[in-house]
Amino acid sequence: MEWCQVRTNPERRQALVDAAIEVLADDGARGLTFRAVDKAAGVPAGTASNYFANRDDLLTQAGARFYERLQPSAETMSQLTDGPKTRENVVALMREVVGRIEAFRTGYLAQLELRLEATRRPELRKVMTERVRADIDFNVRNHLDSGLPGDKESVLLLYLALNWLIVDRLTLPEVFTEEESAALIEAAVHRVITASD
Incomplete structure (x- = not known):
């Protein structure tokens, strides 16, 4: 009992x-x-x-x-839905996401381990694929519903670019300083989301 x-x-x-x-x-x-x-x-x-x-x-x-612990705060969701519909707000949101992930360093490193393990374990690969796909869909849907500039492809390109920046920041932190990271996030948003979006 x-x-x-x-x-x-x-x-x-x-x-x-x-x-x-x-x-x-x-x-x-x-x-x-x-x-x-x-x-x-x-x-x-x-x-x-x-x-x-x-x-x-x-x-x-x-x-x-990992995904449960990385849920955005109510304040971040409010900034997404009620904040200005500008590229600058997208930059601020992307910096918040990168900062939130960097703050949970062990979680992200564990995710990298799980991804490698998933290449050898079909059941884990299935679960991880579903979870990552759901996270991507969540981010795309929220971005489009918020009315922020940019389309689905913009969100996907930012996802891909910023994930590798996060990998470098968490595994080889001397490659890019915090200041360089912030500048790269801004540059990525400004190049992916054009002024006419």
Whole structure:
């Protein structure tokens, strides 16, 4: 009876998934074991194995948790929907997104690990593809619905360009300084979204 209660404790499950993200970022996919997650979460040995059917289940849930933790704030959503319909507002929004992702460095590094692991695990690839596609669609839909300048292709091009900037900032931070990063974001928006959009 107690085992069933522990297994369905949502706060404990969330803490374990968050710990899995930290393990992925620190030790890579090969280092992701139930024992490592238990240690990172500071729980008794064997706890993670009570919550996840297997390692693949843990990998999949870690991938989904990244997106949960990166949801934009109400203030950001208000800036999107109610802010000025200008390229400058798009620049501000793109800087906010990059800053939010950089602030969750371990989450993004864990995502990179999961993407590499997905090349070898068809079920994980399926889940990751669905989740990334949903995130892209969410961003395109919100941008178009907001009335900001730019079209679907503009959003996709910014997604592609800024993701690689984020990879460099989080893996090789000496390549681009914070100031260079901010300038590159502005340049990308101004080149992708023309004044007539």
